[in-house]
Amino acid sequence: MAEMTYRQALHDTLREELQRDENVFLIGEEIGRFEGSYKITAGLLQEFGPKRVVDTPICENGFVGLAIGAAMLGLRPIVEIMTINFIALAMDEIVNHAAKIYYMFGGQCPVPLVIRTPGGGGQQLSATHSQNLEVWFAHVPGLKVVAPATPADARGLLRTAVRDDNPVLFLENLALYNTRGEVPEGDYTIPIGKAQVMKEGHDLTIISYSRMAVVALDVARRLEQERQLSIEVVDVRSLRPLDHETVVNSVKKTNRAIIFEEDWRSYGVGAELAATLQEEAFDYLDAPIQRVAGAEVPLPYSKPLEQAALPSARQLVEAVDRLAIRKRRVVYA
Amino acid sequence: METRQQRKAAAQGAGPADSRPPASLLKGTDRETLLNYYYQMVLIRYFEEKAGEMYTRARIGGYCHLNLGEEATVVGFCAGLEADDYVYTNYREHGYAICRGISPAVVMAELFGKKTGCSSGRGGSMHLFDLKRRFMGGYGIVGGQLPLAVGAAFALAYRGAREIVACQMGDGTTNGGPFHESLNLAKLYRLPVVFLVVNNQYGMGTRVDQGSAVPDLYRKACAYDMRSERVDGTDLLAVLEAVRTAARIAREEREPSLIEAVSYRFRGHSVVDPDRYRPEDEVRRWRERDPILLYATRLKEAGLMDEATRQELETRAQQEVEEAVRFAEESELPSVEELYDFVYAGEGGR
Numbered sequence: 001m002a003e004m005t006y007r008q009a010l011h012d013t014l015r016e017e018l019q020r021d022e023n024v025f026l027i028g029e030e031i032g033r034f035e036g037s038y039k040i041t042a043g044l045l046q047e048f049g050p051k052r053v054v055d056t057p058i059c060e061n062g063f064v065g066l067a068i069g070a071a072m073l074g075l076r077p078i079v080e081i082m083t084i085n086f087i088a089l090a091m092d093e094i095v096n097h098a099a100k101i102y103y104m105f106g107g108q109c110p111v112p113l114v115i116r117t118p119g120g121g122g123q124q125l126s127a128t129h130s131q132n133l134e135v136w137f138a139h140v141p142g143l144k145v146v147a148p149a150t151p152a153d154a155r156g157l158l159r160t161a162v163r164d165d166n167p168v169l170f171l172e173n174l175a176l177y178n179t180r181g182e183v184p185e186g187d188y189t190i191p192i193g194k195a196q197v198m199k200e201g202h203d204l205t206i207i208s209y210s211r212m213a214v215v216a217l218d219v220a221r222r223l224e225q226e227r228q229l230s231i232e233v234v235d236v237r238s239l240r241p242l243d244h245e246t247v248v249n250s251v252k253k254t255n256r257a258i259i260f261e262e263d264w265r266s267y268g269v270g271a272e273l274a275a276t277l278q279e280e281a282f283d284y285l286d287a288p289i290q291r292v293a294g295a296e297v298p299l300p301y302s303k304p305l306e307q308a309a310l311p312s313a314r315q316l317v318e319a320v321d322r323l324a325i326r327k328r329r330v331v332y333a
Numbered sequence: 334m335e336t337r338q339q340r341k342a343a344a345q346g347a348g349p350a351d352s353r354p355p356a357s358l359l360k361g362t363d364r365e366t367l368l369n370y371y372y373q374m375v376l377i378r379y380f381e382e383k384a385g386e387m388y389t390r391a392r393i394g395g396y397c398h399l400n401l402g403e404e405a406t407v408v409g410f411c412a413g414l415e416a417d418d419y420v421y422t423n424y425r426e427h428g429y430a431i432c433r434g435i436s437p438a439v440v441m442a443e444l445f446g447k448k449t450g451c452s453s454g455r456g457g458s459m460h461l462f463d464l465k466r467r468f469m470g471g472y473g474i475v476g477g478q479l480p481l482a483v484g485a486a487f488a489l490a491y492r493g494a495r496e497i498v499a500c501q502m503g504d505g506t507t508n509g510g511p512f513h514e515s516l517n518l519a520k521l522y523r524l525p526v527v528f529l530v531v532n533n534q535y536g537m538g539t540r541v542d543q544g545s546a547v548p549d550l551y552r553k554a555c556a557y558d559m560r561s562e563r564v565d566g567t568d569l570l571a572v573l574e575a576v577r578t579a580a581r582i583a584r585e586e587r588e589p590s591l592i593e594a595v596s597y598r599f600r601g602h603s604v605v606d607p608d609r610y611r612p613e614d615e616v617r618r619w620r621e622r623d624p625i626l627l628y629a630t631r632l633k634e635a636g637l638m639d640e641a642t643r644q645e646l647e648t649r650a651q652q653e654v655e656e657a658v659r660f661a662e663e664s665e666l667p668s669v670e671e672l673y674d675f676v677y678a679g680e681g682g683r
Contacts, residue, residue: 025491051491057521062480062514069484072469073419075491092511096474097481103675105462105470106453110678141676165678 001184007177009151010040010116013158014078016187018048021076024162027054027067028080037082038118038177060089064115068098068167071113076162081117084133084171091136098167099142110165114158118172120211120262121310125174127298130306132263137169138239138272144192145239147171149213151181153237156190164192171239173211173262195243197250201232204256204323207247207273209236212260212311219316229324239269247273248280255286258319262311265293290319364637368646370412370569371632374404374625376650377428380437383654384427384444384458388604392661393444396473397458400428402599403531405569405624408432410529410594412569413576414499419467419489421482422501424459425531426471429501434466437653438660447664454667455675467496476511478502479528483515486524490587497525497583499576505536507550513557516591520557525583527576528554528591531566537602538610551593559589566596567624570631597622 004012017024030037032045032055045053056063060081067077081087087094098111121130138145144166148154154172161168198217201224208216213235220231234250236243251257257277259270270291277289295309381399388397400407403425411432414420422429430440435451443450444458452462459473469485472478482500489496506512507530519526530550534541542548554561560582564571572594579590597619601608608616632638638646 057514057517059510059514059517061511062483062518065477065480065511065515066484066487066518069421069481069486070488070491071484072481073485073488075488092474092477093480097472097477101470102678104452104456104460105464106451106455107675107678108452108462108464109469112678144677 001182003180004151004183005177006151006154006172006179006181007038007040009155009183010158010172011042011044013155014041015044015047017078017159017162018044018052021162023074024076024078025052025054025070026078026080027056027063029056029058029063029082031055031080036080038174040116040177041080060086061093064090065093065097067113068093068101068111071111071167072101072109076112076114078114078116078162081115083129083174084117084119085129085131087115087117087133094137094143094167094169095140099140102166103142111167112165113167114161114170115167116158116170116172118174118177120173120175121294121299121306122175124301124303124306126301126306130299132261132294134169134171134239135263135268135272138242138269140240142167143240144168145171146192146237147210147239148237149176149208149210149235151179152183153190153196153235155183156188157192157237159187160189160192163189168192171210175211176214179214190237193238193241193243195234195236195238195246197246198233198235199231201230202254203230204258204320205232205234205247205250205254206258206260206316207234207236207250208260209239209269210262212262215313216260216316219313219320223317223320229320231320236273242272242276244276244280248277251277251281252284255284256323257285258290258292258316258323260292260311260316260319262294264296265291266296268293287323290323292316292319367632367637368642370408370573371625371628371638371643372646372650373408373411373432374569374628375647376437376653377404377407377431378625379650379654380431380441380657381427383658384441385600385604387441387444387658393458394446395457395459396424397444397604398425398602399598399600399604400425402619402624403533403566403596404428405628406529406531406566406572406594406596409569409572410499410501410576413573414580415496417467417496418580419469419482419485419496419498420501421469421478421485421498422471423475423478423503423506424471424473425503426461426501427458430461430463430468430471433463433468435461435463435468437657441657441661442664445661445664446666447661448667449660449664453675476502476506476509479506479511479515480518482526483519483524486519486526486589487522490522490524495584497527497580499527499529499580501529501531503536504530504532504534504541504550505539505544506530507553508545512553516554516557516559516589519589520559523587524589525587526589527579527583528589529576530591530593531596532593533566533596533598535598535602535611537606551591554591559591561591561593563593563595566594567622567627569624569628
């Protein structure tokens with residue numbers, strides 16, 4: 001085990017995958033000479049040269065489509081979209097092409113592609129630079145979507161994504177880049193579509209992903225100490241495919257669920273998870289499923305407004321309280 | 334380069350001047366090859382007429398866009414490439430697929446939604462595909478295929494391969510972002526790609542000059558310092574020569590090109606389009622310039638095709654189309670059990 005930042009985990013994995021497979025190349029805006037807007041690709045142009053680390057003009061649809069075309073001929077592109085907000089410009093190539101080519105042409109041509117992109121708010125970047133648009137992609141058959149919360153998962157999932165024969169949206173988060181964690185040594189991978197129980201518990205389950213999973217783990221540990229509440233935290237890690245089994249088994253055990261997500265509540269990840277739980281664990285639920293999600297506004301710039309719009313630890317604790325009160329009533333009844 | 338007057342005439346829908354291609358090409362190509370071009374043109378003509386008929390008989394569903402009237406452009410384009418080059422097209426692609434070696438039977442089966450179709454019945458008319466023949470897809474979203482074609486060319490350059498990519502599109506595509514992003518990337522990275530704009534003068538019902546501030550579409554390439562030219566799309570040999578030259582430059586010099594072939598579709602945008610937006614005399618004038626008749630006349634005048642040969646070729650093409658329909662009719666539909674096959678690669682498809 002070695003401790004490193006989420007950023008370092010991504011950087012090292014990209015470097016190793018470039019070394020491992022000649023077909024892997026990086027492509028995106030400002031990833032070479034500028035070394036990446038968030039410096040994930042720092043030093044890689046010098047080490048691998050402009051053939052393997054390709055700077056593009058500002059044309060998301062063009063260079064994402066280029067990567068898809070290159071993948072059709074057997075290369076394994078890793079695209080960086082500077083932030084997920086700019087991915088709107090590449091929707092046609094991702095949704096109408098990357099997601100469709102294998103199926104629509106009768107399984108003749110896989111598209112082994114990774115699109116790395118950070119989402120998330122909290123940096124006062126305001127409405128067009130702070131979004132969580134991952135559900136757009138999780139909605140689409142043919143795509144895979146992963147959203148690691150820890151440096152270890154970032155590394156293991158990025159390796160798997162690069163070696164997968166399908167288009168994978170790899171969601172990062174601006175506020176996670178400097179977070180630190182233990183990362184196993186060696187060429188380990190984490191399967192796409194497997195959730196992880198970050199902390200075991202028996203009173204209720206918090207289901208989350210990406211940065212919110214880190215906050216959830218924090219809250220769960222704190223409430224365990226302060227109130228002796230035993231909270232299970234499940235990080236789904238992959239949004240598509242979604243690991244129903246781990247989530248459902250956890251809620252069958254704890255009988256209560258809170259979904260904690262940074263995206264907007266309506267039609268969000270929580271909506272999908274809540275629907276899954278009522279379909280597959282209806283008889284085990286002792287309380288309505290709670291969703292703690294982003295306020296339904298374009299994220300504002302001003303600090304107090306931004307903080308009010310983002311889902312917070314405080315809101316999560318309030319949701320725990322709502323469920324805990326219900327629990328007490330049940331116990332007294 | 335053409336005169337300004339010619340450009341103006343073409344932009345007004347009159348078509349480029351009826352220029353003869355260099356005689357050297359006719360003389361330098363063997364008779365069998367030239368007759369085969371004729372065969373391919375009439376094969377497309379019969380195939381598309383039959384596809385229209387099968388559509389009205391409800392054997393074919395969805396959208397169905399025909400190459401009728403564009404046969405010289407289709408055959409000339411495909412003939413200008415080598416067998417191992419990669420081709421991307423838009424959704425008006427039946428003829429291109431056939432010319433690149435996918436059998437008409439397998440194309441017709443795809444139109445019928447059969448398991449034996451070239452996309453296993455998953456794609457339909459707009460999404461023909463054959464990896465072995467490097468026919469990399471018909472694409473239903475206008476402009477969608479351009480970045481993909483540029484990416485395929487990127488992969489070829491990455492590997493130092495000698496093949497090239499050819500990418501067909503319609504006139505309306507030149508007004509959208511993917512066109513401009515793709516031309517810029519192709520030129521910036523010096524990728525081996527040939528863009529072909531089939532200017533059939535209408536994007537659905539919108540005339541080129543109503544949709545494009547620069548109706549001389551080939552001139553748009555100059556924004557990217559890319560070589561480009563306009564050819565008479567009713568002249569098979571003119572298209573062939575332009576594509577062959579552009580392909581050679583892409584192969585040897587890693588320079589992309591754009592070719593505009595001025596053409597005309599004999600029918601509406603798709604089979605169901607009643608075609609009310611085009612003046613009757615304009616349609617009539619272009620039908621008189623039927624590319625198949627023009628080419629037949631040239632072959633006859635050169636003493637390369639007598640009437641008996643012409644009839645024999647046409648009969649053979651008709652038979653091949655009949656055989657295609659028979660194959661499509663008799664083929665099995667995909668099983669509903671296979672619905673989830675091919676969603677994901679490498680996982681039993683699911």
